[in-house]
Amino acid sequence: MDTTAVLVPDSDSDARERAAIDRSCRVPVLLFFSVAIFWLLMGTLFGMIASIKMHVPDFLTTFFGVPAGELSFGRLRPIHLNIVAYGWAAVVGIGVAIWLMARLCRAPLRNAWLVCAAGVLWNVGMIAGIFSILLGYGNSIEYLEFPPFVTFILFLAYALVSVWAVDMFVHRKKGHVYVSQWYLLAALFWFPWLYGTANILLNIQPVAGSVQGIITWWYGHNVLGLWFTPIGLASAYYFIPKVIGRPVYSYYLSAFGFWALALFYSWNGGHHLIGGPLPAWLITASSVASFMMFIPVLVTAINHHMTMKGNFHMLKYSPTLRFVVFGAMCYTLVSFQGSSMAIRSWNYLTHFTHYTIGHAHLGLYGFFTMIMFGAVYYIVPRLTNSEWKSARMIKIHFWFCAYGIIAMFVALSIGGLVEGEMLLNPKGAHNTFPDIVEATKPYLIARSISGLLLTVGHVVFAWHFVLMLVGMGRRTAGATLLTEASEEREGVAI
Amino acid sequence: MSEMFIFYLLIVGSMVVLGGSAMYGIYWAVRDGQYVNMKKGAEVIFGKDEPVGKVTDLFPGMKPEDIKQPGAAKKR
Numbered sequence: 033m034d035t036t037a038v039l040v041p042d043s044d045s046d047a048r049e050r051a052a053i054d055r056s057c058r059v060p061v062l063l064f065f066s067v068a069i070f071w072l073l074m075g076t077l078f079g080m081i082a083s084i085k086m087h088v089p090d091f092l093t094t095f096f097g098v099p100a101g102e103l104s105f106g107r108l109r110p111i112h113l114n115i116v117a118y119g120w121a122a123v124v125g126i127g128v129a130i131w132l133m134a135r136l137c138r139a140p141l142r143n144a145w146l147v148c149a150a151g152v153l154w155n156v157g158m159i160a161g162i163f164s165i166l167l168g169y170g171n172s173i174e175y176l177e178f179p180p181f182v183t184f185i186l187f188l189a190y191a192l193v194s195v196w197a198v199d200m201f202v203h204r205k206k207g208h209v210y211v212s213q214w215y216l217l218a219a220l221f222w223f224p225w226l227y228g229t230a231n232i233l234l235n236i237q238p239v240a241g242s243v244q245g246i247i248t249w250w251y252g253h254n255v256l257g258l259w260f261t262p263i264g265l266a267s268a269y270y271f272i273p274k275v276i277g278r279p280v281y282s283y284y285l286s287a288f289g290f291w292a293l294a295l296f297y298s299w300n301g302g303h304h305l306i307g308g309p310l311p312a313w314l315i316t317a318s319s320v321a322s323f324m325m326f327i328p329v330l331v332t333a334i335n336h337h338m339t340m341k342g343n344f345h346m347l348k349y350s351p352t353l354r355f356v357v358f359g360a361m362c363y364t365l366v367s368f369q370g371s372s373m374a375i376r377s378w379n380y381l382t383h384f385t386h387y388t389i390g391h392a393h394l395g396l397y398g399f400f401t402m403i404m405f406g407a408v409y410y411i412v413p414r415l416t417n418s419e420w421k422s423a424r425m426i427k428i429h430f431w432f433c434a435y436g437i438i439a440m441f442v443a444l445s446i447g448g449l450v451e452g453e454m455l456l457n458p459k460g461a462h463n464t465f466p467d468i469v470e471a472t473k474p475y476l477i478a479r480s481i482s483g484l485l486l487t488v489g490h491v492v493f494a495w496h497f498v499l500m501l502v503g504m505g506r507r508t509a510g511a512t513l514l515t516e517a518s519e520e521r522e523g524v525a526i
Numbered sequence: 527m528s529e530m531f532i533f534y535l536l537i538v539g540s541m542v543v544l545g546g547s548a549m550y551g552i553y554w555a556v557r558d559g560q561y562v563n564m565k566k567g568a569e570v571i572f573g574k575d576e577p578v579g580k581v582t583d584l585f586p587g588m589k590p591e592d593i594k595q596p597g598a599a600k601k602r
Contacts, residue, residue, distance in 0.1 A: 271583075273571060277563075278579070346581070423586050
């Protein structure tokens with residue numbers, strides 16, 4: 033029986049089509065979101081422990097009185113990184129990508145079992161990987177700490193999603209390919225190759241010496257640039273215009289920005305190796321490419337700003353818009369900062385300090401995670417046919433996360449510069465190594481406090497999501513929101 | 527020998543797969559006329575029941591009528 037007509041009172045063909053697409057996405061997308069939010073909480077927990085250990089070194093070194101290597105910073109920190117990168121960010125990203133792909137292809141989800149299988153496989157890999165690191169079998173290669181057998185599982189899962197995406201694209205409804213779709217295809221199509229290549233050359237058949245560094249950062253930067261960034265931007269290019277009901281200011285610029293990003297981003301990795309034992313031309317080429325990133329970033333920033341212009345008051349009214357615009361602003365900021373960090377003289381000061389950590393959090397949290405939160409707020413009501421329970425909870429989530437990430441970024445940036453300055457002059461009377469460690473302590477404590485703010489936001493968000501999942505959201509008659517306004521009203525103070 | 531072979535295969539393959547797919551992508555897009563009508567392209571995400579001008583996301587409990595244009599109060 034077709035229930036669409038019941039769901040959509042004014043059975044308009046577009047609305048019916050959308051409802052069918054949303055319905056086809058329900059199981060896989062909610063599956064991805066649920067596990068992603070579980071990993072978000074786990075990642076927050078491990079991040080908090082690792083952060084506290086930075087200024088309270090004796091915190092949690094024993095397990096019921098027994099000294100435990102499993103609880104050392106050297107294992108908890110990579111666990112935090114891998115959980116938030118591959119457990120939360122990648123999984124929620126795939127969930128959003130599935131929904132966006134189906135919507136933009138204007139076709140119900142095909143082969144849902146394929147993505148569901150990928151989701152299950154992925155999480156098996158995640159659990160195996162986390163325990164491997166916990167038990168001391170992790171690699172020391174940043175972003176690739178999982179041992180080879182785990183990366184193989186993750187690669188298979190990625191590949192399934194890729195195959196699904198290509199199949200979905202081939203069977204799309206004829207018409208224009210929207211800019212978000214280009215970004216998604218780029219992410220879903222390129223990433224398995226990157227991941228596989230990096231793993232073969234580093235884990236399975238390791239290349240010699242310093243070439244490993246090149247491969248590591250070619251991968252390490254591309255995981256951000258060609259995986260998280262395209263998914264984040266695809267979401268921003270869809271949700272900002274869609275929420276406010278206004279087409280992208282300059283569609284030409286959006287297409288141009290995509291191709292510029294595709295051209296320049298994959299060169300950027302080398303700037304992580306400034307000062308390393310590598311050919312200077314390689315690092316210089318990478319620095320130049322990092323500066324060329326100004327083009328796609330500026331294009332995107334101008335485009336989003338001009339789309340929003342005259343609609344900034346909408347930030348008061350739409351949770352999705354609020355998160356996505358915050359994320360888009362962070363994208364501009366973090367990208368310009370990243371380019372500046374590729375300047376040799378500036379890198380000389382900031383490299384190997386907390387400044388870089390601040391940059392990483394601004395990117396993966398301020399930009400990517402915030403946009404994903406916004407996307408989840410938009411997508412979930414359409415899958416569960418109910419509205420979010422409480423405006424207040426969304427606002428708490430937003431403000432705690434926004435202030436948390438800003439505080440973290442400011443604390444780590446200032447702390448990093450202090451640290452960098454002292455490290456460059458280590459011989460002064462008050463610049464011994466313990467002095468430097470001591471000097472960064474206030475900033476690290478500030479970072480832990482900002483982490484607490486994020487934790488509050490995440491717990492509220494997760495709770496809200498669970499309420500939606502168990503059907504405790506507000507019921508609405510329409511398949512899409514806002515067709516029928518809900519009966520009760522809540523305090524809407526901003 | 528075989529190690530170096532894998533190495534070169536992957537390095538060259540990376541260039542061919544990543545660069546090649548991007549080049550094919552832009553070739554296809556131009557040939558297909560994807561970039562002929564930019565205005566129409568930007569509007570594909572809107573439809574009959576969610577047209578340009580319709581807000582599609584609000585805080586729970588809000589109605590589209592609740593949206594106040596900035597400056598609207600002053601005019602009155």
